[in-house]
Amino acid sequence: xxxKVKVVKILNNSLVLSKDDNGQEIIVMGKGLGFKSxxxxxxxxxxxxxxxxxxxxxxxxxxxxxxxSIPKEHLEAINDSLESMKAYWTYxxxxxxxxxxxxxxxxxxxxxxxxxxxxxxxxxEIRLHYPEEFTAAMxxxxxxxxxxxxxLPEEEAGxxxxxxxxARNEEAHFENTILAVSMLKDIQxxxxxxxxxxxxxxxxxxxxxxxxxxxxxxxxxEDQQLNSKDVLLFDRYRSEYPDEYQCAQxxxxxxxxxxxxxxxxxxxxxxLIHLIRFTNYQDQ
Numbered sequence: 001x002x003x004k005v006k007v008v009k010i011l012n013n014s015l016v017l018s019k020d021d022n023g024q025e026i027i028v029m030g031k032g033l034g035f036k037s038x039x040x041x042x043x044x045x046x047x048x049x050x051x052x053x054x055x056x057x058x059x060x061x062x063x064x065x066x067x068x069s070i071p072k073e074h075l076e077a078i079n080d081s082l083e084s085m086k087a088y089w090t091y092x093x094x095x096x097x098x099x100x101x102x103x104x105x106x107x108x109x110x111x112x113x114x115x116x117x118x119x120x121x122x123x124x125e126i127r128l129h130y131p132e133e134f135t136a137a138m139x140x141x142x143x144x145x146x147x148x149x150x151x152l153p154e155e156e157a158g159x160x161x162x163x164x165x166x167a168r169n170e171e172a173h174f175e176n177t178i179l180a181v182s183m184l185k186d187i188q189x190x191x192x193x194x195x196x197x198x199x200x201x202x203x204x205x206x207x208x209x210x211x212x213x214x215x216x217x218x219x220x221x222e223d224q225q226l227n228s229k230d231v232l233l234f235d236r237y238r239s240e241y242p243d244e245y246q247c248a249q250x251x252x253x254x255x256x257x258x259x260x261x262x263x264x265x266x267x268x269x270x271x272l273i274h275l276i277r278f279t280n281y282q283d284q
Contacts, residue, residue: 004042005045006019006041007042010037011064012068014032014033014072015034015067018043026051027054031076052095052098053095066103069106074105074106081140081141082098082101082140084143085143088136088139089164093167097163100174104163109148109150117155120158122185130181133164136161137160137164138154140157140160162177180214180218183213184213184214187254191278209274212274221261226266227266233269234272244272244275245272247275248272248275
């Protein structure tokens with residue numbers, strides 16, 4: 001079924017406030033839409049590249065203000081780059097995530113124009129632990145740099161990837177995503193220094209541990225820790241592996257400090273199992 005969209009108001013050359021078949025106000029985006037249209041015209045569906053559907057009058061004003069504040073050439077460059085990224089990103093970006101990316105990238109372009117470069121201290125962690133999101137972010141950044149008269153730094157790929165990680169988890173908050181990656185980095189440092197071992201990112205043990213940590217951190221944030229109260233080997237293992245147990249306890253203490261949630265014995269036990277695998281391998 002063909003959607004009929006009528007022009008209500010021209011916002012700029014690429015943005016038009018419109019109404020759909022049901023009389024719902026929507027904001028449509030497409031190259032030259034505002035230039036080619038006038039109030040009351042029906043917009044050809046093929047000319048529409050993106051549609052934003054505000055929930056209410058307040059949202060409509062916020063959407064319009066955000067999108068209108070972005071220079072036309074930047075708006076179109078960001079939109080084209082997002083389209084290119086779709087070939088490398090299998091998840092759908094909802095309109096909120098899309099708007100947040102438009103807003104972030106517009107501000108990143110503005111900063112770069114002024115020569116302001118913000119260091120991303122978690123760049124290596126996001127590259128390592130979220131390779132799919134980082135790859136998609138690098139594609140977007142590369143395309144964007146081809147379309148702009150300036151070069152956005154690689155640090156921005158890490159920031160874009162944060163948005164993509166957040167978009168995959170509907171219940172996630174951007175601050176929690178950043179906190180989770182920061183915690184991953186800190187916990188690995190706790191393990192390295194307390195157990196005096198080297199972590200090999202190419203090993204199966206490492207990747208299993210990181211996957212476990214990602215779920216462990218999420219359970220802490222959501223206050224849904226494992227708690228079967230049936231950890232029969234816990235007492236034995238913490239006696240046989242005191243160093244690994246102390247390290248697991250340090251991770252637990254750190255987790256509570258960062259999230260406000262104490263870890264259960266079962267959570268500490270599974271951390272301990274992973275740490276024992278590392279030290280047993282190092283001793284071989």
